[in-house]
Amino acid sequence: MAIRIDGKALAAKVKAQVREEAALLPRKIGLAVILVGENPASKVYVAGKEKDCAECGIQSFPHKLPAETTQEELLGLIGVLNADPAVDGILVQLPLPDGLDEGEVINAIAPHKDVDCFHPVNVGKMSIGRPAFLPCTPAGCMEMLKEYGIHVSGKRCVVLGRSNIVGKPMAMLLTAADGTVTVCHSRTKDLAAITREADILVSAIGKTGAVTADMVKEGAVVIDVAMNRDENGKLCGDVDFAAVEAKASYITPVPGGVGPMTRAMLMRNLLTAAKAHLA
Numbered sequence: 001m002a003i004r005i006d007g008k009a010l011a012a013k014v015k016a017q018v019r020e021e022a023a024l025l026p027r028k029i030g031l032a033v034i035l036v037g038e039n040p041a042s043k044v045y046v047a048g049k050e051k052d053c054a055e056c057g058i059q060s061f062p063h064k065l066p067a068e069t070t071q072e073e074l075l076g077l078i079g080v081l082n083a084d085p086a087v088d089g090i091l092v093q094l095p096l097p098d099g100l101d102e103g104e105v106i107n108a109i110a111p112h113k114d115v116d117c118f119h120p121v122n123v124g125k126m127s128i129g130r131p132a133f134l135p136c137t138p139a140g141c142m143e144m145l146k147e148y149g150i151h152v153s154g155k156r157c158v159v160l161g162r163s164n165i166v167g168k169p170m171a172m173l174l175t176a177a178d179g180t181v182t183v184c185h186s187r188t189k190d191l192a193a194i195t196r197e198a199d200i201l202v203s204a205i206g207k208t209g210a211v212t213a214d215m216v217k218e219g220a221v222v223i224d225v226a227m228n229r230d231e232n233g234k235l236c237g238d239v240d241f242a243a244v245e246a247k248a249s250y251i252t253p254v255p256g257g258v259g260p261m262t263r264a265m266l267m268r269n270l271l272t273a274a275k276a277h278l279a
């Protein structure tokens with residue numbers, strides 16, 4: 001039976017460390033959070049981030065804009081926040097309403113305030129092993145591996161999904177930690193044959209039940225990034241948890257695994273940004 005990786009407990013520990021270090025700085029750390037429109041899931045995520053900021057002694061500056069906001073207005077606000085010395089990080093909650101250009105918006109954020117690590121400059125720095133920030137979800141996965149003493153070096157790692165925010169950076173961080181990494185996606189042939197080779201399997205597909213026990217090697221470490229809803233509306237991951245738990249050595253639950261860690265790593269990035277701004 002696998003050991004359950006407790007993302008909630010580790011996130012609390014990371015946030016406590018951030019709070020402690022933040023309290024030593026000469027001014028409050030500031031996060032500007034931009035929410036455009038009324039997407040209910042986005043509202044929940046933003047509320048969670050504001051709560052985390054309060055817990056860590058970080059000032060949040062909410063900017064709740066109507067869905068009709070134009071690209072120019074949004075870019076104008078980002079320009080103002082880029083120049084505001086009280087703002088260490090700028091977070092634009094995605095997805096943006098139709099008609100707004102996400103790529104252009106991300107590019108407009110000053111890289112030194114890009115605490116999500118989505119800006120091409122920061123993605124590039126990470127890819128050459130000189131990161132300014134690490135993207136929150138993959139960094140949270142790496143932190144969990146570290147906390148549980150799971151060594152990546154020399155391991156066969158399989159990442160399911162190749163998105164810019166999860167799959168690709170996850171593969172980069174595992175590679176940087178000396179794992180031997182295979183990235184799979186919707187066009188991958190004979191997926192199960194590849195996943196069965198994994199010592200460390202990270203799933204970020206977004207489909208309930210996509211990872212079944214027959215796809216997992218005995219003793220593998222299984223990290224489930226996905227946040228899906230089952231037929232009863234309950235939060236769940238990609239992994240068939242009960243069956244895979246019986247086979248894996250370590251496994252992350254959903255909820256209580258990667259989700260809280262993603263939020264905690266944002267707080268850590270804010271601390272990193274503030275320290276650089278104050279240096």
Ligand code: NAP
Nearest residue numbers: 137161162163166185186204205206225226227258259262
């Ligand atoms: P995404 O952009 O939709 O990417 C999904 C990836 O899965 C794509 O690369 C896709 O391949 C691949 N895929 C789809 N079906 C597949 C299959 N049958 N076999 C193998 N690969 C398949 O999603 P995302 O933004 O990366 O998010 C993935 C999941 O993680 C979602 O459930 C999301 O809610 C969750 N998430 C959680 C957190 C957290 O904090 N826990 C943070 C971010 C995201 P193609 O590229 O070929 O289309």
